[in-house]
Amino acid sequence: xxxxxxxxxxxxxxxxxxxxxxxxxxxxxxxxxxxxxxxxxxxxxxxxxxxxxxxxxxxxxxxxxxxxxxxxxxxxxxxxxxxxxxxxxxxxxxxxxxxxxxxxxxxxxxxxxxxxxxxxxxxxxx
Amino acid sequence: xxxxxxxxxxxxxxxxxxxxxxxxxxxxxxxxxxxxxxxxxxxxxxxxxxxxxxxxxxxxxxxxxxxxxxxxxxxxxxxxxxxxxxxxxxxxxxxxxxxxxxxxxxxxxxxxxxxxxxxxxxxxxx
DNA sequence: ACATTATACCTAATTTTCTTATGCATAAGA
DNA sequence: TCTTATGCATAAGAAAATTAGGTATAATGT
Numbered sequence: 179x180x181x182x183x184x185x186x187x188x189x190x191x192x193x194x195x196x197x198x199x200x201x202x203x204x205x206x207x208x209x210x211x212x213x214x215x216x217x218x219x220x221x222x223x224x225x226x227x228x229x230x231x232x233x234x235x236x237x238x239x240x241x242x243x244x245x246x247x248x249x250x251x252x253x254x255x256x257x258x259x260x261x262x263x264x265x266x267x268x269x270x271x272x273x274x275x276x277x278x279x280x281x282x283x284x285x286x287x288x289x290x291x292x293x294x295x296x297x298x299x300x301x302x303x304x
Numbered sequence: 305x306x307x308x309x310x311x312x313x314x315x316x317x318x319x320x321x322x323x324x325x326x327x328x329x330x331x332x333x334x335x336x337x338x339x340x341x342x343x344x345x346x347x348x349x350x351x352x353x354x355x356x357x358x359x360x361x362x363x364x365x366x367x368x369x370x371x372x373x374x375x376x377x378x379x380x381x382x383x384x385x386x387x388x389x390x391x392x393x394x395x396x397x398x399x400x401x402x403x404x405x406x407x408x409x410x411x412x413x414x415x416x417x418x419x420x421x422x423x424x425x426x427x428x429x430x
Numbered sequence: 431a432c433a434t435t436a437t438a439c440c441t442a443a444t445t446t447t448c449t450t451a452t453g454c455a456t457a458a459g460a
Numbered sequence: 461t462c463t464t465a466t467g468c469a470t471a472a473g474a475a476a477a478t479t480a481g482g483t484a485t486a487a488t489g490t
Contacts, residue, residue, distance in 0.1 A: 193324075194323040195323065196323040198415060216439080262439085285320045359448080386468085446475100447474100450472085457464100
């Protein structure tokens with residue numbers, strides 16, 4: 179009884195991240211040029227004040243899928259005795275990144291339009 | 305060869321809807337008071353100009369889950385010889401609706417912060 | 431010196447949820 | 461009368477995340 183004992187939960191319920199993980203990863207790579215897996219998790223965590231925390235069990239398989247789809251390519255780099263695997267966008271990966279980011283912003287607008295008036299006009303129940 | 309032949313695709317790739325279906329349904333019910341399944345699909349479709357189209361295969365099981373969880377309750381109504389099943393929020397459903405809607409808006413802000421600069425500062429690749 | 435935490439990768443079993451494909455039935459419209 | 465719209469439902473399969481491990485090196489604390 180010594181591992182991962184407490185989860186102080188300031189983060190989202192994570193339901194929402196489901197549809198957006200790919201968008202996050204590709205957009206980040208588009209912005210940063212190249213990153214390695216662990217770096218992505220840390221960067222997202224810091225930049226969102228811990229609100230979005232990618233799990234490695236979700237991230238690594240995704241990176242592998244994206245590489246298999248030809249959206250990413252890798253290069254390994256030796257850091258001491260360890261190996262880092264850097265990912266960067268291919269051309270089609272870059273296109274995907276652009277369109278997914280745009281799509282999210284459109285979607286986000288649509289959703290807000292759909293959800294709004296909600297807090298203004300609460301249900302008959304209240 | 306006569307059914308559902310063409311899909312004119314003006315809608316989102318649907319990846320994004322995955323995490324938000326529950327939010328949509330609960331928020332809509334909070335706003336409208338009560339709705340039946342088919343009505344929800346039509347309402348969402350119209351209000352988003354066809355960009356978000358809920359499939360019945362996703363919606364009905366969700367409604368059943370939410371009812372089982374005690375977030376929704378139902379009442380049946382006879383329309384001619386057919387039966388409509390109206391859903392409305394319970395108290396805890398209403399709470400959930402409020403917090404999910406708020407969470408989405410927070411999430412959406414966080415995402416935009418994370419994705420922004422992206423189109424302004426395109427990848428080295430371009 | 432030893433233990434813990436951080437860095438860094440990975441996978442496998444399970445669960446959850448969506449898609450796709452049906453099925454049934456009544457009502458309305460062409 | 462044939463098709464589309466309304467209205468419910470479920471079941472098989474796919475997709476993707478969670479959970480829970482595993483391995484190993486480097487750094488830090490005590």
